[in-house]
Amino acid sequence: MIDMSVALGPVSLRSPLVAASGTVGSVVDFAGVGALEAYGAAVAKSVSGTAWSGNPAPRLANTGAGMLNAIGIQNPGVTAWVEEVGPHLVDLPVPVWGSAVGTTVAEYAEVARALATTNIDAVEINLSCPNLAGETIWALDADATGSVVRAVRAAVDKPIGAKLSPNAQDIVAVAGAALSAGADWLVLTNTITGAAIDIETRRPLLTMTKGGYSGPPLKPIALRCVLEVRAAFPTVPIIGCGGVRSGSDVVEYLLAGASGVAIGTAHFERPRVGRTVLRQLRAYCNRHGVDRVEELIGAMKPW
Numbered sequence: 289m290i291d292m293s294v295a296l297g298p299v300s301l302r303s304p305l306v307a308a309s310g311t312v313g314s315v316v317d318f319a320g321v322g323a324l325e326a327y328g329a330a331v332a333k334s335v336s337g338t339a340w341s342g343n344p345a346p347r348l349a350n351t352g353a354g355m356l357n358a359i360g361i362q363n364p365g366v367t368a369w370v371e372e373v374g375p376h377l378v379d380l381p382v383p384v385w386g387s388a389v390g391t392t393v394a395e396y397a398e399v400a401r402a403l404a405t406t407n408i409d410a411v412e413i414n415l416s417c418p419n420l421a422g423e424t425i426w427a428l429d430a431d432a433t434g435s436v437v438r439a440v441r442a443a444v445d446k447p448i449g450a451k452l453s454p455n456a457q458d459i460v461a462v463a464g465a466a467l468s469a470g471a472d473w474l475v476l477t478n479t480i481t482g483a484a485i486d487i488e489t490r491r492p493l494l495t496m497t498k499g500g501y502s503g504p505p506l507k508p509i510a511l512r513c514v515l516e517v518r519a520a521f522p523t524v525p526i527i528g529c530g531g532v533r534s535g536s537d538v539v540e541y542l543l544a545g546a547s548g549v550a551i552g553t554a555h556f557e558r559p560r561v562g563r564t565v566l567r568q569l570r571a572y573c574n575r576h577g578v579d580r581v582e583e584l585i586g587a588m589k590p591w
């Protein structure tokens with residue numbers, strides 16, 4: 289029997305798989321369609337201080353390789369979320385993490401504080417959404433990232449993770465700021481900005497023109513971020529995220545130094561993909577004589 293559990297700073301996950309925010313709804317709504325038992329944790333859609341209606345459609349596009357989205361964090365606001373989703377978080381077959389987003393440092397802290405009053409096990413700080421009209425990505429800037437993480441750290445007692453952006457020019461500097469400000473782990477990464485045009489209508493596929501690009505083409509980029517951050521901070525817990533849809537993708541992220549590996553876009557094609565991915569990960573471990581999946585973390589061999 290292979291031990292699939294991994295340590296992520298102060299948290300222990302029964303499986304290295306994490307369901308990525310924005311791809312499993314509030315987690316409660318995903319319970320009927322997804323395979324939640326395959327995951328170590330599932331992250332709910334990001335929530336802001338007030339209700340956000342999101343961007344006008346079309347806000348999702350298939351680019352052939354990968355997916356573009358400009359949802360704009362449509363959500364009911366944290367007060368409604370706590371009232372409506374909060375009570376249903378108790379009986380789920382997976383630990384749930386809340387995800388906080390905001391346009392000010394104070395909003396992030398307020399949202400995190402409210403989320404922490406529910407049965408969530410941790411707060412993920414979404415510093416990297418590329419789809420907020422008129423707003424820049426917090427995680428492009430080390431100081432801005434540090435301010436948000438510090439405020440959330442002061443606001444909640446639960447473990448916190450900081451979700452960073454592959455658009456950052458210096459991911460190591462931003463990661464360092466998040467860690468000094470008290471993040472327990474880093475999520476590498478959110479989507480990268482992209483665009484696509486319909487050549488018949490000559491209009492962008494998205495009304496917002498640009499969106500967040502996710503799916504398999506993101507994997508080498510996010511993996512590079514994991515490698516860079518791991519090299520700078522060898523003991524920091526990392527969740528790799530970007531383009532995962534198979535057990536081999538998970539093994540790659542683990543070898544690069546991630547302790548957890550998140551699945552996002554793949555849920556839209558196959559909601560129960562986590563089950564298959566976990567089975568493939570087990571098969572890899574069996575083939576390679578790996579008794580504990582933790583043995584794979586950072587085990588990439590140099591040339």
Ligand SMILES: Cc1cc2nc3c(=O)[nH]c(=O)nc-3n(C[C@H](O)[C@H](O)[C@H](O)COP(=O)(O)O)c2cc1C
Pocket residue numbers: 308309310311333334355357359361387414451477478479502503504506529530531532550551552553554
């Ligand atoms: C439709 C959609 C909505 C998303 N919404 C959120 C969100 O609310 N909060 C967040 O932190 N990330 C959000 N993400 C980003 C994913 O959690 C993930 O970081 C990203 O898609 C890369 O992983 P993937 O290639 O496996 O999808 C969203 C992604 C998609 C495709």
